Amino acid sequence: MSTLFGMRVLRTLEAALVVAMAFALAACTGGSAGVGGPRPPISSPLYGGGDVVWPVRARTTPAPPAFGAVVTDAPAPLTNGRALQAGLTLPIVGGTPDSPEVMTPCARIVRLLGSGFTTIAAATRAEKIVVVDAGHGGIDHGATAPDGTRESLRNLQVAELVRDDLQGSVGRVVMTRTTDRVTQLRFRTALADALNASFAISIHFNASPDGYSTHPGTTTFGSVEDPNGRRAAGVLFEAERSYLDTLSPILHGRWASYADSGALYRLGSRGDFYFQLRESHVTWVINEAMFISNEPESRLLARADVRAGLASAIATGVKRYLGSDVSGSGWRTPIPRGDPKAAADPPCSDPYV
Numbered sequence: 001m002s003t004l005f006g007m008r009v010l011r012t013l014e015a016a017l018v019v020a021m022a023f024a025l026a027a028c029t030g031g032s033a034g035v036g037g038p039r040p041p042i043s044s045p046l047y048g049g050g051d052v053v054w055p056v057r058a059r060t061t062p063a064p065p066a067f068g069a070v071v072t073d074a075p076a077p078l079t080n081g082r083a084l085q086a087g088l089t090l091p092i093v094g095g096t097p098d099s100p101e102v103m104t105p106c107a108r109i110v111r112l113l114g115s116g117f118t119t120i121a122a123a124t125r126a127e128k129i130v131v132v133d134a135g136h137g138g139i140d141h142g143a144t145a146p147d148g149t150r151e152s153l154r155n156l157q158v159a160e161l162v163r164d165d166l167q168g169s170v171g172r173v174v175m176t177r178t179t180d181r182v183t184q185l186r187f188r189t190a191l192a193d194a195l196n197a198s199f200a201i202s203i204h205f206n207a208s209p210d211g212y213s214t215h216p217g218t219t220t221f222g223s224v225e226d227p228n229g230r231r232a233a234g235v236l237f238e239a240e241r242s243y244l245d246t247l248s249p250i251l252h253g254r255w256a257s258y259a260d261s262g263a264l265y266r267l268g269s270r271g272d273f274y275f276q277l278r279e280s281h282v283t284w285v286i287n288e289a290m291f292i293s294n295e296p297e298s299r300l301l302a303r304a305d306v307r308a309g310l311a312s313a314i315a316t317g318v319k320r321y322l323g324s325d326v327s328g329s330g331w332r333t334p335i336p337r338g339d340p341k342a343a344a345d346p347p348c349s350d351p352y353v
């Protein structure tokens with residue numbers, strides 16, 4: 001926002017946020033049981049919101065078969081005469097074990113001829129899979145920092161750190177992209193579904209805040225069609241806020257924020273607004289830890305130690321979600337934001353040799 005009117009809206013929102021957050025703080029710190037009283041449970045929510053009603057909707061589509069995925073370990077020839085580059089992880093959607101049909105990052109279905117790949121089995125009860133999804137990529141670069149740094153770069157940097165942290169402690173970890181390339185949402189969703197992943201997280205950084213706050217504007221989105229959506233959003237929110245709160249003294253109350261930042265659901269005309277939340281049968285969280293469009297926050301994100309700290313917090317949240325019954329916290333009733341016109345899919349070139 002750059003108009004005078006915009007500035008006035010920002011200041012009003014800022015005041016409202018500070019007042020609202022002062023109340024939230026009072027609610028969280030009040031009501032102590034006193035010496036000798038009952039001790040609070042260890043999982044006592046840090047950020048409140050336990051009274052927020054999370055809508056529950058039935059998923060109407062059946063889950064696709066979990067055929068697993070392939071990793072191209074060399075140029076992989078296709079039945080159409082072309083070959084896919086090495087280093088891709090692609091969901092299997094049909095075909096045979098020797099000649100599977102896979103979905104490409106541009107969401108096209110192609111068939112492998114039989115060489116240049118190895119197969120990854122879908123998750124089993126004994127071995128979990130976590131999908132780490134770096135948002136955007138290529139010409140679809142997402143938001144932009146004031147110095148021109150693209151959100152897609154920061155997403156990938158943090159996603160790689162999350163992967164490294166999780167590897168070895170939660171079973172297998174699969175990335176939806178490891179390079180700066182356009183990757184369709186349908187592909188990201190199909191990969192998580194084909195692997196029957198236990199959890200998937202889509203890492204983003206935000207833009208277009210409603211105003212400023214003394215607290216981080218961390219927002220995590222969970223699904224209303226997934227019985228685990230509320231808890232997943234709350235556990236990730238709590239883990240990230242616990243870390244980002246330690247950086248507040250640097251920001252001097254200039255965190256960008258939504259008026260309703262928190263662990264949220266977001267509805268569109270067809271149910272969950274976000275594609276992965278609406279279309280996948282895996283528990284996803286769409287993760288917006290910070291606002292990259294806010295100059296002080298973009299400077300924090302340029303620091304390797306902050307990216308490492310945030311990635312560690314995200315990984316802690318994933319491990320807590322998968323390995324315990326903690327509830328999380330920080331749910332807010334979302335401000336209805338309508339159903340903006342869907343952006344056209346960006347031009348997408350598949351990674352052929």
Ligand SMILES: [Zn+2]
Pocket residue numbers: 135136142143151204205
């Ligand atoms: Zn984004």
